[in-house]
Amino acid sequence: MSSRDAIFEAIRRNRPAGDFPHPVVPLFDDAPPQDLRPQFIQTLQRMGGKLSEPRNGDPFADLKDMQAQNPGKILSVVPEFQGDTSLEDNTLPADLADVEIGVVRAAFGVAETGSVCFTDRLLKINTLGYLPQHLFVLLDPAKIVFNLHNAYKQPEFREGHYAVFHTGPSATADIEGVLIRGAQGVRSLNVIFMPG
Amino acid sequence: MTEKASGITEPQPRGAVIRGNHPVDQSEAAGRFMAAPIHQKMHDARLWDLRQKRDAEMHIIPEWEDLRQLASDIKQHTLTHLDQYLEQFETNAKVNGIHVHWAKDGQEHNSIVLEILKKHGAKKLIKSKSMLTEECDFRHSMAENGISVIETDLGERIQQLDGEMPSHVVVPAVHKLRSDVAQVFSKTLGTDPDNDDVHYLTEQQRETTRPLILDADAGMTGCNFAVAETGTVVVCTNEGNADLSANTPPLHIVSMGIEKVIPRLDDLPVFVRMLSRSALGSPITQYTSHFRGPRKGGEMHIVLVDNGRTTRLGMEKFWTSLKCIRCGACMNTCPVFRRSGGLSYGATYAGPIGLILDPTFNKHKYRNLPFASTMNGSCTNVCPVKINIHEQIADWRKELASVGEIPFAKKAMMKAAGEILASPKLYRAGLPLANSTLRHLPRFMLYNRLNTWGRGREMPHAPRETFHQWYARNRAGKKKDVSE
Ligand code: SF4
Numbered sequence: 001m002s003s004r005d006a007i008f009e010a011i012r013r014n015r016p017a018g019d020f021p022h023p024v025v026p027l028f029d030d031a032p033p034q035d036l037r038p039q040f041i042q043t044l045q046r047m048g049g050k051l052s053e054p055r056n057g058d059p060f061a062d063l064k065d066m067q068a069q070n071p072g073k074i075l076s077v078v079p080e081f082q083g084d085t086s087l088e089d090n091t092l093p094a095d096l097a098d099v100e101i102g103v104v105r106a107a108f109g110v111a112e113t114g115s116v117c118f119t120d121r122l123l124k125i126n127t128l129g130y131l132p133q134h135l136f137v138l139l140d141p142a143k144i145v146f147n148l149h150n151a152y153k154q155p156e157f158r159e160g161h162y163a164v165f166h167t168g169p170s171a172t173a174d175i176e177g178v179l180i181r182g183a184q185g186v187r188s189l190n191v192i193f194m195p196g
Numbered sequence: 197m198t199e200k201a202s203g204i205t206e207p208q209p210r211g212a213v214i215r216g217n218h219p220v221d222q223s224e225a226a227g228r229f230m231a232a233p234i235h236q237k238m239h240d241a242r243l244w245d246l247r248q249k250r251d252a253e254m255h256i257i258p259e260w261e262d263l264r265q266l267a268s269d270i271k272q273h274t275l276t277h278l279d280q281y282l283e284q285f286e287t288n289a290k291v292n293g294i295h296v297h298w299a300k301d302g303q304e305h306n307s308i309v310l311e312i313l314k315k316h317g318a319k320k321l322i323k324s325k326s327m328l329t330e331e332c333d334f335r336h337s338m339a340e341n342g343i344s345v346i347e348t349d350l351g352e353r354i355q356q357l358d359g360e361m362p363s364h365v366v367v368p369a370v371h372k373l374r375s376d377v378a379q380v381f382s383k384t385l386g387t388d389p390d391n392d393d394v395h396y397l398t399e400q401q402r403e404t405t406r407p408l409i410l411d412a413d414a415g416m417t418g419c420n421f422a423v424a425e426t427g428t429v430v431v432c433t434n435e436g437n438a439d440l441s442a443n444t445p446p447l448h449i450v451s452m453g454i455e456k457v458i459p460r461l462d463d464l465p466v467f468v469r470m471l472s473r474s475a476l477g478s479p480i481t482q483y484t485s486h487f488r489g490p491r492k493g494g495e496m497h498i499v500l501v502d503n504g505r506t507t508r509l510g511m512e513k514f515w516t517s518l519k520c521i522r523c524g525a526c527m528n529t530c531p532v533f534r535r536s537g538g539l540s541y542g543a544t545y546a547g548p549i550g551l552i553l554d555p556t557f558n559k560h561k562y563r564n565l566p567f568a569s570t571m572n573g574s575c576t577n578v579c580p581v582k583i584n585i586h587e588q589i590a591d592w593r594k595e596l597a598s599v600g601e602i603p604f605a606k607k608a609m610m611k612a613a614g615e616i617l618a619s620p621k622l623y624r625a626g627l628p629l630a631n632s633t634l635r636h637l638p639r640f641m642l643y644n645r646l647n648t649w650g651r652g653r654e655m656p657h658a659p660r661e662t663f664h665q666w667y668a669r670n671r672a673g674k675k676k677d678v679s680e
Contacts (some may be wrong), residue, residue: 004298007454007502011279014510020276023269025462028259043479093444094410112469113480126443126491130436148465148480157461158426161292161489162443167482170436174351174367176374177242178394184348184402184409185436185483 025149032146036111037193040144043114044191047168048181052136052190059192063101063136066190070133072100077124078138080194093127102132102186105196106139107156112147113167116191117154120162129166130185137166141193202392206234208376211360211539217561220543222568226536229371239371239537243528246367249477250525250578257469266466268582271519274458275509281424281457282500288427292489295497302332305501309334309416309449310341312497316447318343318413324431324438325349326418327365327522328451330544331503346408348437350401357384363538363546366475366524371537405437415441419452419498420521421467425460428488429498432471432481439485448490450498455505455518467521470580474523508556513591517552519581526575526585532568541565548575552588555596563601566592 001009033039041051055061060081067074075096076083081103096102104123106116116137123129145151156163170185181187209232212225230236254260274281286296295312299305305328313321321343323329335345335356347356351368355361358380362368369377374392382389387400417438421430429450431438442448458464472481490496509515527533527547538546543554543562551569554562566589575585596602 002298003300003304003502006300007298007500007506008279008282010502010506011282011454011509014506015276015278016509016512016515018276020269020272022273022459023266025266025270025466026259026262028262047478047480047482097406097410115480115484120491126439130440130443148469149462152461152465157428157486157488161487161491163486163488164439165480165484167480167484169482170434171482172350172398172435173476174349174354174369175372175377175394175397176238177245177367177370178374180395180398182402183350183398183435183437184405184440 027147027149027153029146029150032111036144036146037141039111040109040114043112044168045114047114048171049114049168049189049191052192059194060136062190063103063192066101066134070100072133073098074101074103075099075128075132076103077122077128078103078105078196080138080196081136087124091125093125094131096125096127096131099128099132101134101136102128103136104128104138106137106143106191107163108143108145108151108154109139109141109191110146110148110151110165111144113165115151115165115167116189117151117156118164118166119156119160121160123162126162129164130170132186134188135166135169135186135190137189137191138194138196139191140195142195202373202375204234204373204375204392206232206373206375208232208372209235209537211363211537212542214542217558219561219563220541220565222536222540222542222564225540225542226532226568229537229540230535235371235373235537236535238373240534242367242370243534246476247525247528247578250474250528251477253473253477253479257473260470263466263470264580264582267470267521267580268519270458270463270466271581272516275455275515275518278454278457278509281459282454284424284459285422285427285457286500288424289429289489289498290427292427293496294427294489295495297497297499299499299501299503301503302334302501303337305332305451305499305503306334306337308499309451310338310343312447312449313343313414316413316495318445318447320344320346320408320412321414321416322346322348322409322412322441322445323416324418324433324441325352325362325368326416326451327362327544328418328453328501328503329416330361332451332501334451346405346412348405348409348441349433349435350398353401353405354380357381360539361544364524364527365522365545365549371539409440409444412441412445414447414449415443415445416449416451417442419450419456420471421464422452422457423459423461423464424457426488428461428486430464430468431485431487432468432483433485434476434482436483439483442485442487443491446494448487448494448496450487450496452498452500453505454500454502467580471521471523474525474578474580504556511556513595514552514556514588516583517549517556517585517588519583520549520553521581522549523580525578525580529574529578531570531572531574536568541568548585548589549583552583552585552592555592559596559599559601563596566596 074083172183378392
């Protein structure tokens with residue numbers, strides 16, 4: 001008997017009898033606020049993410065400041081901002097290791113958790129979400145959903161091969177609980193509200 | 197970066213002494229942990245802090261109790277229809293181009309992975325944290341076969357470099373002080389032994405691990421949830437290391453226990469909403485990643501592992517322990533765990549969940565573990581999937597008694613205390629009235645070498661108050677909302 005068959009046989013032999021119905025999961029979204037931005041921003045900031053607001057009418061002012069302070073490659077995969085390096089057909093995931101700043105658009109945001117959702121289609125190369133030192137994220141404020149129940153109703157989880165919630169930058173508190181932002185992935189995550 | 201040394205020199209207490217199949221003496225190792233006051237104090241405070249953060253999160257979610265009930269119901273439904281959902285998961289994963297393998301135990305898991313690696317000529321594997329691979333003694337097995345395995349989670353990496361098991365399912369090195377980490381890193385990574393600044397240590401790990409990630413032939417992750425309806429593997433992490441492991445090398449291998457499957461996408465938010473809130477008191481992990489298929493030019497494999505799970509499914513009193521989502525909340529709240537450290541259990545799983553899982557692997561070796569509990573029921577109260585942990589601990593005591601696996605001292609103890617200590621209900625109901633019951637227990641039960649809880653600071657005060665009363669008094673200064 002193959003291991004697969006043995007496992008299924010053991011499950012059928014051992015699984016408890018009885019009535020264990022599959023519950024219907026409510027959306028728990030009876031009273032969402034009209035404007036979901038304040039909650040999104042608050043939770044994003046709590047999780048270590050930043051809201052990058054326009055200065056002097058320039059939505060990319062913070063990005064440009066960061067570029068000035070941290071010279072290095074900028075890889076943008078959004079039409080709204082021009083980076084100084086681009087993806088080639090033969091670019092490998094590890095090739096993004098020397099990117100200083102990545103710019104990418106989120107599919108949607110989640111107010112409950114301050115998360116933004118990326119997919120393989122939006123990232124182009126998945127490591128764009130992790131190997132750069134800093135990430136700038138364009139998010140259409142009209143595309144913020146109230147909670148995770150609503151989030152999992154989005155089509156992104158049924159299309160493509162990869163979807164991910166980023167909630168602030170990478171972090172660890174593995175040594176004595178001291179919180180460090182910028183563990184293995186990006187050191188900062190900055191959200192720019194921009195319809196798209 | 198300023199150089200900082202905490203100046204702390206207390207040596208790290210090591211875990212339980214493992215002697216083959218000999219019963220692990222948890223209380224002996226716990227005693228050594230308690231004899232290291234700086235370690236014990238930090239450990240206790242850190243975990244209690246996590247517990248309090250969890251409570252704060254719980255209070256801002258009005259539907260918290262509904263979510264717990266839903267999570268429990270979904271898991272019970274899935275486990276009682278496990279064949280059906282595993283088949284559905286397998287079918288959908290395959291449709292998406294994922295290779296699916298089945299392993300009846302840890303050894304078979306390891307040889308399947310080795311086979312995949314060999315086929316790709318892969319020698320260097322990076323991986324994120326997975327308790328299942330700990331069950332399988334995976335790293336050891338790979339080392340014997342010339343595969344280098346690098347743990348990428350900071351806590352797990354510290355433990356790997358120090359040759360220790362993880363002491364906690366969520367925070368693997370929580371029992372170590374920064375000075376311990378500085379020593380481990382200086383010996384293994386060549387960092388400054390006198391600098392135990394946490395920023396410095398974390399940055400050193402980032403910088404030394406990154407080249408290994410970029411250079412790896414294959415990446416391995418665990419799996420927190422697997423959605424049958426879509427064939428999706430969900431991984432929750434904070435450091436970004438699982439996504440680096442999965443997305444950087446051309447080959448991604450997922451190790452997953454067969455109990456991780458859930459039916460639908462609609463079920464997923466119930467668990468994602470509670471996992472990190474229960475574990476760390478944060479609304480969600482920094483990364484919640486959904487893998488539905490290999491990426492362009494890559495290959496993805498899933499190894500589904502039984503390793504005792506189907507046997508557990510058939511245990512009338514213990515099958516619901518398979519609902520566990522490994523959040524660690526029961527450990528953080530457990531007074532025994534907080535004071536004795538996870539390595540004192542000498543088993544893959546420590547703390548309350550360990551007490552009910554470990555004996556399913558080996559009744560003899562882990563026969564002492566179900567006694568490492570005050571039966572205060574706090575674990576059951578915080579468990580997001582509503583496992584009746586403390587009742588199962590009591591049931592394990594009875595089960596061990598019935599198969600002759602009750603150690604002598606514990607036999608005497610159980611006889612002395614009668615059913616009171618074996619039944620959490622009686623224990624909790626009886627003790628507040630009956631300080632006298634406790635006072636009339638034989639002296640050796642309180643001060644016996646095997647009874648760590650008599651040797652610790654607390655029990656000498658106990659004759660006139662229960663542990664609960666003592667605990668409430670000693671914790672009076674700290675806010676807490678859920679009964680301990
Ligand atoms: S038993 Fe419950 S509280 Fe403990 S780790 Fe598992 S899910 Fe979390």
